[in-house]
Amino acid sequence: MFEPRIVAFCCHYCAYSAADLAGSMRLQYAPNIRVVEMPCSGTIDARVILAAFEDGADGVYVAGCLEGDCHFLKGNFRAKKRVHYVKKLLDDIGLGGERLEFYNLSAAMGTRFAEIANEMTERIRNLGPSPLRAKEVAGA
Amino acid sequence: MNLTTESRLEKLLKRGEFVVTAEIGPPQHASAHEIIHHARMLKDYVDATNITDCQTAVVRLSSFAAAVHILREGLEPIMQMTCRDRNRIAMQADLLGAYSLGIRNLLCLTGDHQSFGNHPTAKNVHDLDSIQLINMVKRMRDDKVFACGEPIKEHEPRFFIGAAANPFADPFEFRVLRLEKKINAGAQFIQTQIIFDLERFSRFMEMAVERGLHERAYILAGLLPLKSIGAARYMQKNVPGMIVPEEVIQRLRKAKDEGKDVAEEGVDMCVEFINEVRKIKGVAGVHIMAIAWEEIVPTIVQKAGLYPRPKAD
Amino acid sequence: MIVAEQKPFAEIAGFVADCNKILVAGCLGCVAVCLAGGEKETEILAAALRMHRRLQGKPLETVTYTATRQCDPEYVDAMADLVKDVDAVVSLACGVGVQYLAERYRDKWVVPALNTRFVGGSVAQGVWEERCGLCGECILHKTGGICPIIRCSKSLLNGPCGGSQYGKCEISKDVPCAWQLIYDRMKALGKLEWLLEYQPPKDWSKSRDGGPRKAVREDATI
Numbered sequence: 001m002f003e004p005r006i007v008a009f010c011c012h013y014c015a016y017s018a019a020d021l022a023g024s025m026r027l028q029y030a031p032n033i034r035v036v037e038m039p040c041s042g043t044i045d046a047r048v049i050l051a052a053f054e055d056g057a058d059g060v061y062v063a064g065c066l067e068g069d070c071h072f073l074k075g076n077f078r079a080k081k082r083v084h085y086v087k088k089l090l091d092d093i094g095l096g097g098e099r100l101e102f103y104n105l106s107a108a109m110g111t112r113f114a115e116i117a118n119e120m121t122e123r124i125r126n127l128g129p130s131p132l133r134a135k136e137v138a139g140a
Numbered sequence: 141m142n143l144t145t146e147s148r149l150e151k152l153l154k155r156g157e158f159v160v161t162a163e164i165g166p167p168q169h170a171s172a173h174e175i176i177h178h179a180r181m182l183k184d185y186v187d188a189t190n191i192t193d194c195q196t197a198v199v200r201l202s203s204f205a206a207a208v209h210i211l212r213e214g215l216e217p218i219m220q221m222t223c224r225d226r227n228r229i230a231m232q233a234d235l236l237g238a239y240s241l242g243i244r245n246l247l248c249l250t251g252d253h254q255s256f257g258n259h260p261t262a263k264n265v266h267d268l269d270s271i272q273l274i275n276m277v278k279r280m281r282d283d284k285v286f287a288c289g290e291p292i293k294e295h296e297p298r299f300f301i302g303a304a305a306n307p308f309a310d311p312f313e314f315r316v317l318r319l320e321k322k323i324n325a326g327a328q329f330i331q332t333q334i335i336f337d338l339e340r341f342s343r344f345m346e347m348a349v350e351r352g353l354h355e356r357a358y359i360l361a362g363l364l365p366l367k368s369i370g371a372a373r374y375m376q377k378n379v380p381g382m383i384v385p386e387e388v389i390q391r392l393r394k395a396k397d398e399g400k401d402v403a404e405e406g407v408d409m410c411v412e413f414i415n416e417v418r419k420i421k422g423v424a425g426v427h428i429m430a431i432a433w434e435e436i437v438p439t440i441v442q443k444a445g446l447y448p449r450p451k452a453d
Numbered sequence: 454m455i456v457a458e459q460k461p462f463a464e465i466a467g468f469v470a471d472c473n474k475i476l477v478a479g480c481l482g483c484v485a486v487c488l489a490g491g492e493k494e495t496e497i498l499a500a501a502l503r504m505h506r507r508l509q510g511k512p513l514e515t516v517t518y519t520a521t522r523q524c525d526p527e528y529v530d531a532m533a534d535l536v537k538d539v540d541a542v543v544s545l546a547c548g549v550g551v552q553y554l555a556e557r558y559r560d561k562w563v564v565p566a567l568n569t570r571f572v573g574g575s576v577a578q579g580v581w582e583e584r585c586g587l588c589g590e591c592i593l594h595k596t597g598g599i600c601p602i603i604r605c606s607k608s609l610l611n612g613p614c615g616g617s618q619y620g621k622c623e624i625s626k627d628v629p630c631a632w633q634l635i636y637d638r639m640k641a642l643g644k645l646e647w648l649l650e651y652q653p654p655k656d657w658s659k660s661r662d663g664g665p666r667k668a669v670r671e672d673a674t675i
Contacts, residue, residue, distance in 0.1 A: 046493075094508045253607065309613070310617055321649060
């Protein structure tokens with residue numbers, strides 16, 4: 001069975017903390033996600049997202065604070081807009097914008113963090129491996 | 141009487157007649173039979189008629205050609221020329237041609253933006269604006285020169301020059317000053333945008349009279365009979381530079397609710413407006429724009445007590 | 454600055470459909486400022502094209518380079534080594550840069566990745582508006598610093614027209630009437646009587662209408 005490879009860009013103040021909390025709470029969630037910590041979701045750049053896909057990720061998501069609670073005030077708004085821009089670009093490229101998502105959550109939402117991980121893993125499992133590495137997976 | 145042109149309209153205005161002008165919208169095809177039909181219908185009820193020049197930037201039979209057809213029916217045409225579609229070279233050429241065919245009145249307009257019409261991808265010209273056009277036509281007549289300064293050696297075109305004024309556009313305080321600019325440039329008669337807001341029009345005329353503009357140019361009040369509530373609503377919402385007060389629409393609605401014919405109410409309203417503007421100082425006539433309802437003009441003229449029309453000679 | 458926007462991705466991909474290796478050339482001038490063709494946009498476009506072509510089973514090799522400007526020959530010359538062995542050059546410069554590349558590298562196919570839109574400036578983060586009509590004879594002192602050639606949809610010099618209402622141009626509620634702006638500004642400056650002065654017809658030969666233009670500083674030529 002195909003195991004999705006998903007990269008999760010998480011902001012230090014909320015998403016990454018939520019990940020820590022999920023860990024402390026001993027929550028079980030899909031092991032398919034690789035977390036990358038960022039000071040703020042607003043530091044996400046289209047190039048990094050594209051690089052993740054070009055290097056073989058099946059799915060990517062960016063997780064930032066709840067709207068209004070960003071430690072850097074508007075970082076999460078910028079991140080959301082950039083992610084939507086790249087989603088459109090992924091449609092144009094032919095890879096599909098559904099493989100990319102943006103989420104908001106707070107540091108206290110350990111359960112939500114696990115939920116998102118499972119949600120995204122399921123979505124990507126249904127979409128199948130990224131066509132950019134389809135040949136690689138075909139034999140598995 | 142010192143007339144500047146051979147225009148019949150100028151003669152009547154100079155004589156102190158309260159003039160009536162109408163407007164004909166040419167067809168979107170190459171036959172003049174409708175124009176001729178309208179000309180024959182309006183002939184005895186108006187002193188002159190405008191022919192629009194691709195109004196709202198929709199391609200129609202040209203004002204120039206339509207004017208010639210109308211002239212042949214014995215009705216005095218007022219040719220319209222916008223700045224949107226022609227440069228100064230084409231304008232002057234058309235003016236020489238129009239004059240040679242007997243046209244004597246010209247209304248100089250900026251022109252609606254082409255995005256309103258059926259050719260929004262066309263290039264717009266605006267080589268001149270309406271005030272520069274007015275001045276160019278005046279200099280052709282009085283200084284006998286082309287726009288470039290070269291003399292017109294003989295047979296200069298001698299147009300009776302008209303312009304539009306819009307008391308309902310902004311900035312309001314500047315509207316009268318801009319009218320003065322047009323008159324300074326050479327405008328001799330003015331036709332206003334359609335009046336439904338009498339109060340604002342009165343204020344405009346007060347300011348114009350205060351500056352003595354009514355003694356330098358003949359101001360004709362623009363009016364339109366409303367045929368339906370839909371037509372009124374459309375003008376209120378979609379036509380830039382027009383004001384249709386809510387009371388007007390309510391009046392039509394009330395008429396409809398009382399089982400009256402809305403169009404008849406519209407005609408009565410128009411006649412009332414004519415009677416009101418006649419009382420305002422500085423108003424030298426009315427300009428009835430019954431586009432797509434030209435047939436109603438004789439009725440309006442009669443109901444307003446303006447029939448029969450005076451003879452020019 | 455010159456403000457440009459990227460063409461739809463499919464259009465650009467179409468231009469290089471038959472290429473195996475391309476140079477994607479950005480510009481650090483105006484297009485970088487308006488986020489259309491700077492270093493970031495260049496790398497994004499190159500990555501997007503690579504990924505798109507891999508999906509099609511027809512891989513594309515890309516080389517990226519961001520010139521200081523593409524409208525100066527010395528900066529265009531600097532690309533010579535990179536241009537040598539590519540099938541095409543995708544330029545993210547404005548129309549000027551594309552032409553400079555095409556003229557310098559005559560045997561290479563140079564394609565534009567942008568649509569050059571207008572000359573203007575920023576009004577807010579991510580938003581640019583047209584301001585200058587490049588008419589060759591500036592009269593901004595007469596109009597309170599508001600250009601009537603480009604900000605008035607009809608380029609009136611004796612405006613406003615009868616379609617100006619509530620401060621808006623007749624073409625759209627989102628477009629302010631330039632002449633309302635001019636009126637307000639000149640009134641605030643106490644110079645309203647300037648607007649009563651007749652402005653004669655413009656000499657359009659100084660603008661685009663006179664043909665392609667040239668400017669020379671004799672004291673700067675060698």
